[in-house]
Amino acid sequence: MISSKAFPMKGGDGPYSYTKNSYLQRACLDYIKVMINEAISQKLDIKHLSLISNTFRIADLGCSVGPNTFTSMNDIIEATELKYQTQGLSSKLPEFQVFFNDHISNDFNTLFTSLPPERRYFSAGVPGSFYIRLFPKASLHFVHSSFALHYLSRLPKEATDSNFHAWNKGNISYPSSPKEVVEAYASQFALDFESFLNARAEELVCGGMMVLIMTGIPDGTSRFQAIAAIYDILGYCLMDMAKMGLVSEAKVDSFNFPVYSPFCQEVKELIRRNRCFKVERFELVTRTRDVAVTDAGAVAKHGRAVTEEMIKQHFGSEIIDELYDRFCKKLQEFPQFLDAIYRIATQLFVVLKRQATD
Amino acid sequence: MISSKAFPMKGGDGPYSYTKNSYLQRACLDYIKVMINEAISQKLDIKHLSLISNTFRIADLGCSVGPNTFTSMNDIIEATELKYQTQGLSSKLPEFQVFFNDHISNDFNTLFTSLPPERRYFSAGVPGSFYIRLFPKASLHFVHSSFALHYLSRLPKEATDSNFHAWNKGNISYPSSPKEVVEAYASQFALDFESFLNARAEELVCGGMMVLIMTGIPDGTSRFQAIAAIYDILGYCLMDMAKMGLVSEAKVDSFNFPVYSPFCQEVKELIRRNRCFKVERFELVTRTRDVAVTDAGAVAKHGRAVTEEMIKQHFGSEIIDELYDRFCKKLQEFPQFLDAIYRIATQLFVVLKRQATD
Numbered sequence: 001m002i003s004s005k006a007f008p009m010k011g012g013d014g015p016y017s018y019t020k021n022s023y024l025q026r027a028c029l030d031y032i033k034v035m036i037n038e039a040i041s042q043k044l045d046i047k048h049l050s051l052i053s054n055t056f057r058i059a060d061l062g063c064s065v066g067p068n069t070f071t072s073m074n075d076i077i078e079a080t081e082l083k084y085q086t087q088g089l090s091s092k093l094p095e096f097q098v099f100f101n102d103h104i105s106n107d108f109n110t111l112f113t114s115l116p117p118e119r120r121y122f123s124a125g126v127p128g129s130f131y132i133r134l135f136p137k138a139s140l141h142f143v144h145s146s147f148a149l150h151y152l153s154r155l156p157k158e159a160t161d162s163n164f165h166a167w168n169k170g171n172i173s174y175p176s177s178p179k180e181v182v183e184a185y186a187s188q189f190a191l192d193f194e195s196f197l198n199a200r201a202e203e204l205v206c207g208g209m210m211v212l213i214m215t216g217i218p219d220g221t222s223r224f225q226a227i228a229a230i231y232d233i234l235g236y237c238l239m240d241m242a243k244m245g246l247v248s249e250a251k252v253d254s255f256n257f258p259v260y261s262p263f264c265q266e267v268k269e270l271i272r273r274n275r276c277f278k279v280e281r282f283e284l285v286t287r288t289r290d291v292a293v294t295d296a297g298a299v300a301k302h303g304r305a306v307t308e309e310m311i312k313q314h315f316g317s318e319i320i321d322e323l324y325d326r327f328c329k330k331l332q333e334f335p336q337f338l339d340a341i342y343r344i345a346t347q348l349f350v351v352l353k354r355q356a357t358d
Numbered sequence: 359m360i361s362s363k364a365f366p367m368k369g370g371d372g373p374y375s376y377t378k379n380s381y382l383q384r385a386c387l388d389y390i391k392v393m394i395n396e397a398i399s400q401k402l403d404i405k406h407l408s409l410i411s412n413t414f415r416i417a418d419l420g421c422s423v424g425p426n427t428f429t430s431m432n433d434i435i436e437a438t439e440l441k442y443q444t445q446g447l448s449s450k451l452p453e454f455q456v457f458f459n460d461h462i463s464n465d466f467n468t469l470f471t472s473l474p475p476e477r478r479y480f481s482a483g484v485p486g487s488f489y490i491r492l493f494p495k496a497s498l499h500f501v502h503s504s505f506a507l508h509y510l511s512r513l514p515k516e517a518t519d520s521n522f523h524a525w526n527k528g529n530i531s532y533p534s535s536p537k538e539v540v541e542a543y544a545s546q547f548a549l550d551f552e553s554f555l556n557a558r559a560e561e562l563v564c565g566g567m568m569v570l571i572m573t574g575i576p577d578g579t580s581r582f583q584a585i586a587a588i589y590d591i592l593g594y595c596l597m598d599m600a601k602m603g604l605v606s607e608a609k610v611d612s613f614n615f616p617v618y619s620p621f622c623q624e625v626k627e628l629i630r631r632n633r634c635f636k637v638e639r640f641e642l643v644t645r646t647r648d649v650a651v652t653d654a655g656a657v658a659k660h661g662r663a664v665t666e667e668m669i670k671q672h673f674g675s676e677i678i679d680e681l682y683d684r685f686c687k688k689l690q691e692f693p694q695f696l697d698a699i700y701r702i703a704t705q706l707f708v709v710l711k712r713q714a715t716d
Contacts, residue, residue: 055494095494099482104473108466112485115462122493124457124482127470135480136413136453 040079056094061130062148096121149214156184201276204354216348277352300328398437414452419488420506454479507572514542559634562712573619574706635710658686
C-alpha cells in the first residue's frame with residue numbers, strides 16, 4: 001500500500017476557497033464536455049452494461065469540493081441517458097449512483113452541503129487516495145478524473161534529501177533541477193500512474209469507461225516551458241521572501257511541490273504496459289484564448305485556492321497573505337507570467353475502456 | 359419527499375463531542391453484538407447472497423461520527439466472514455463495502471479522519487435523511503441502524519402551533535402533554551417509520567437483512583415513565599432558567615424535542631402493514647445494571663453530546679454551559695433521575711429479512 005500525502009484544495013466557501021475559485025478548471029471543462037459527450041455517444045457499450053446491472057455507478061476521483069464535479073457528473077449522466085433513449089433502451093434506464101472521491105482531508109462537509117438539490121443520482125463520498133483500491137471489484141461503470149493526476153502520491157526522496165548529490169536546493173519544482181531530480185519525479189509519476197491503472201482495472205466492469213483529464217506536455221517540447229507556471233511564480237516569490245528574511249532560506253530549500261506533468265509518450269507507454277485498457281481517444285487539448293482568464297487578481301486567487309494548503313503545511317499560515325499579495329503583484333508586473341498560464345493550458349484528454357484480459 | 363430536519367450529534371473530537379461521549383450507546387451495543395452474531399449465524403442466507411453478488415454492501419443508517427459505528431460494522435463483517443468459513447464457502451468470500459449514512463449536517467470530516475486504518479472494507483459516506491431513498495434498488499445486503507429511529511423527521515405541527523387548542527406550552531417532550539399532542543407525535547412516528555421501511559424495501563436485495571436497534575416501550579406501561587429521562591431533566595432545567603429570567607419563557611414554550619419512543623405494538627403493526635419484511639426476531643432488551651453508568655458527570659456529558667445541537671439551534675449557544683451545569687447538578691441532587699436513566703435503557707432489537715412480495 002502506498003502511503004500517500006494529501007494536499008487538498010482550500011475547503012469551505014470563503015473568498016479564497018476552491019469552491020469560489022475553480023473557474024479556470026471550469027472553462028476547460030466546458031470544452032471537454034463536448035468530448036465526453038462524444039465518448040459516451042460513440043464508445044460506451046450500454047447494451048452490454050444494461051445486461052449486467054440496473055445501477056450505473058460513476059466515480060469522480062479527486063473531485064475536490066465542487067462545483068465542477070457536480071457539473072461533470074450531471075453531464076455524464078445526461079449523455080448516458082440520451083444514449084439509452086436514442087438506442088431505444090429507455091425502459092432499461094438504470095439508476096445512477098455517484099461516488100465523490102478525494103483525500104481523507106478533503107472538505108467533504110462542504111461537498112455534501114453543496115450537493116445540487118435536484119440531482120438525479122444517489123450520492124456517496126469516498127475518502128482516500130486514488131492510488132490505491134477504493135471500490136469493490138467490478139463495481140464501477142464509469143470513472144472520471146479531472147485535474148487531479150498531476151499530484152504525486154509523495155515527493156521523490158531525491159527532491160528533499162540533503163545528503164543526495166542532486167539535492168534540489170533553491171528549486172521548488174523539478175524543471176530547472178538537476179537531471180537526477182527530474183528523473184526521480186518521472187519515476188514517481190510512473191509508479192503512481194501504474195498503481196492508479198491497476199486499481200481501476202480491478203474496479204471497472206468489463207466494458208466500463210474511464211475518462212482522464214490531466215496535465216500533459218507535447219512530446220519533444222521542453223519541460224521547463226511547459227510546467228505549471230503558477231508553481232514557478234510562487235517559487236520566485238518564496239525565494240524573494242527568503243532573501244528579505246521574511247521566511248527561512250532552509251525552509252524554502254526543503255520545499256517542493258509534489259506535482260508532475262508527463263509527456264504524452266510517458267502516459268501512452270504506461271497504459272500500454274498495463275494491458276487492461278483499450279485506448280478509445282488520446283488527445284492533447286490546448287485551451288483557446290477566449291476561455292482563458294487574463295486578470296492577474298483572478299489568477300492569483302485561483303493559484304491560492306489550489307496551493308494554499310500545500311504552502312501552509314510546510315511554512316505555517318503566517319506567511320500566506322504576504323506570499324499571495326506578492327504573487328498577485330508579480331503577475332501584474334510581468335505579463336509574460338500570465339502568458340505562461342496560457343501555456344499550461346495544454347491538457348491531456350484520454351478515454352479508456354476496460355477490456356477483457358487473458 | 360419528506361423535508362427532514364437535522365439534529366446531528368456534537369461533531370469534532372473535543373471534550374463534549376459525541377466521539378468522546380457515546381459510551382452509553384457502546385455499553386448497550388456490547389450486549390447487542392451477541393444478538394447480531396446470532397442473527398447472522400442463524401438467519402443470514404449467504405448461499406443465496408453469494409450467488410447474486412461478489413460484493414457485500416452494508417449500510418449504517420444514522421451512524422453519527424463514530425466510534426460505535428466502526429465497532430458495529432466490524433462486528434457484522436466478522437460474523438459474516440465466520441459464517442462463510444463455517445459453511446465451507448471461504449472461496450466465495452465477498453468484498454465488503456460499508457456506507458456510513460447520516461444527515462447532510464453530520465460531521466463527515468471527523469467520521470472519515472477517524473476511520474480505522476486496518477479496516478477490511480471499502481468505505482463511503484452517504485449524506486441525507488434515511489426517511490427517503492438513499493441507495494439504488496436492490497443494492498444493499500445488510501442494513502443496520504442503531505439509536506437513530508427515535509428522531510422524527512420533523513416536529514408534529516401540533517406541538518408548536520400556538521393556535522392549536524392542544525398547544526404544548528411548557529412541555530418540551532410529549533409524555534405529559536395533552537392527548538392530541540401525544541397522538542400527533544405517534545402519527546408522525548408512524549409516517550416516518552413507514553417511509554423508512556418503504557425506502558429500505560426498495561434498497562435491500564431479496565434475502566437481505568436489516569437490524570434495527572431503537573428505543574421502545576413495553577406495551578401496557580406508561581409513556582411518562584418510559585420516555586428518555588435525559589430530555590425530561592433538560593426540560594426541568596430549562597423551565598428553572600425561564601423562571602429565573604435566564605432564558606425567555608416563550609422560547610421554552612415553543613421548544614420541543616423531535617423524539618419519540620413507540621410501544622412495541624406500534625412498531626410490530628407498521629412492519630406487518632409494510633409486508634416486505636419477515637420478522638426474524640423482535641425483542642425488548644433491558645440493559646442490566648452492571649453496564650450502566652451511574653456517575654452524574656458522565657451522564658451529563660453524554661446528554662450534552664446528544665442534545666447540544668438541538669438546544670443550540672433553538673436557543674443559541676449562550677445558554678449552553680449554564681444549562682448543562684444545571685443538568686449535571688440536577689442529576690447529582692436527585693438520584694431518582696439517574697434511576698430514570700436506567701429505565702430508558704429498554705431498547706427494541708428487531709431483525710428483519712427482505713422477503714419476496716407479489
